[in-house]
Amino acid sequence: MNTSTDQRRKYLRESVLSATPARLLTMLYDRLLLDLARAEQAQAAENWQAASAQLLHAQEIIAELSSSLKKDAWDGAENLFGLYTYVSNALMAANMHRDIKATRECIALLEPLREAWHEASASLPAQNSWDPARSAGSLGVA
Structure with a gap:
């Protein structure tokens, strides 16, 4: 790999490692929707290999969101978990049936x-020092 690619990966890694739980959640959602947009474009172009790769990555993100969801943190968590389950199944179907x-x-x-x-996330007070219990609880994620 070239130096600029290595530097970019290092920057991204550091961004993830230093992010608050709220920022991590929004980063996951941003990447999830990016994967789905790319999958949709690949499906429209009948590039099934590229579409499959994007859909599989989207499924991994949904699995991460599901596993980090604290179902006892708030009343809507169970419904959100149900939505994640539905989306996961829909993504599998989208991939298998093109x-x-x-x-x-x-x-x-x-x-x-x-x-x-x-x-x-934007409405949370700025967090200079990271408190995982306070941060995660406020968003209902682990």
Whole structure:
């Protein structure tokens, strides 16, 4: 690899390692929607290999979001977990059946959530020192 690629990866790694839980959550949602947009484009172009790679990565992100969800932290957590389960199944179907409509449905379901998490994250007080218990609890994630 060249030096600029190595530097970029190092920067991204440091960004993730130093991010607050709220920022990590919004980063996951941003990447999830980016993967889905790329999958949709690849499906439209009938580039099934590229679409599959993007859909599989999106499924990994959904699995991470599901596993980090603290179901006892707030009343809506169980419903959010159900949505993650639905989206995970829809992404599998989109991949197996080359179904662009399923991919678009997932985008339509997740985009408002991404916006809501960004708004919630922006409304949190600035956190100079990271307190995992306080930060995670405030967003309902571990």
